[in-house]
Amino acid sequence: MSGLRDLLEPIAAWFRDLGIPEPIVHWGHPLMMAIVVLVMGSFVGLAGWRGRVVMDEAAAVKSRSDHRKLAPLMFAFIAAGYTGGVLSLVMQNQPIFESPHFWTGSAAVLLLGLNGAIAATGFAQKASLRTLHAYLGSATLCLLFLHAVFGLKLGLAI
Numbered sequence: 001m002s003g004l005r006d007l008l009e010p011i012a013a014w015f016r017d018l019g020i021p022e023p024i025v026h027w028g029h030p031l032m033m034a035i036v037v038l039v040m041g042s043f044v045g046l047a048g049w050r051g052r053v054v055m056d057e058a059a060a061v062k063s064r065s066d067h068r069k070l071a072p073l074m075f076a077f078i079a080a081g082y083t084g085g086v087l088s089l090v091m092q093n094q095p096i097f098e099s100p101h102f103w104t105g106s107a108a109v110l111l112l113g114l115n116g117a118i119a120a121t122g123f124a125q126k127a128s129l130r131t132l133h134a135y136l137g138s139a140t141l142c143l144l145f146l147h148a149v150f151g152l153k154l155g156l157a158i
Helices: 002-017 022-053 057-091 100-120 127-157
Strands: none
Touching: 002 057, 022 057, 022 127, 057 100, 057 127, 100 127
16 A cells, blocks of 8 residues: 555655645644535535525525535535645655544545535436435535544644
8 A cells, every 4th residue: 555655755755845834734734624624514514404494495595506506616625635634644754544534534535426426417306316415415524523533633643
C-alpha cells in the first residue's frame, strides 16, 4: 500500500517546500472540513428532508431546489477535502491506511457518490429510491460526524 504514498510524495514535497506553517498543515484540513460538514452538510441534509416533509408546497419546492443545487457542491468539497486530508498525512510523514479516520472518510466519499448516482437516475418517479436516497444521505452525514471524532483523535495524536 506504499504505492499511494509514493505517488503523493512529490506533491507533498512541493507543498512542504512552500513553507506552509505546521499548524496549517496539521489543522487546516480539519477546520475546512468541519465547516463543510457542519454548515453545508447540515443545510443540505435539512433541505432534503424539508423538501420531503413540509406541507407547504412552495416551501417544499424551494427546499428540494436548494438541496439539488448544493448537494453536488458539498460532494465536490468533501471529495477535495478527502484528497487534501490524505495529502496532509503524507506531508506530515504519517501512515495513511492505519487510522479509522481514513476508512470512514473513504466510506463517506463512496456513499455520497453512490447517493449522487441515485439522484442522477431521476429517482423522483420511484418512491423507494427517494426514500433510499434520503436515508443513505442521512446515514452518511452521521458517518461524517463519527469521521470528525476519529479525525480529532488523530489530530491530537500526531
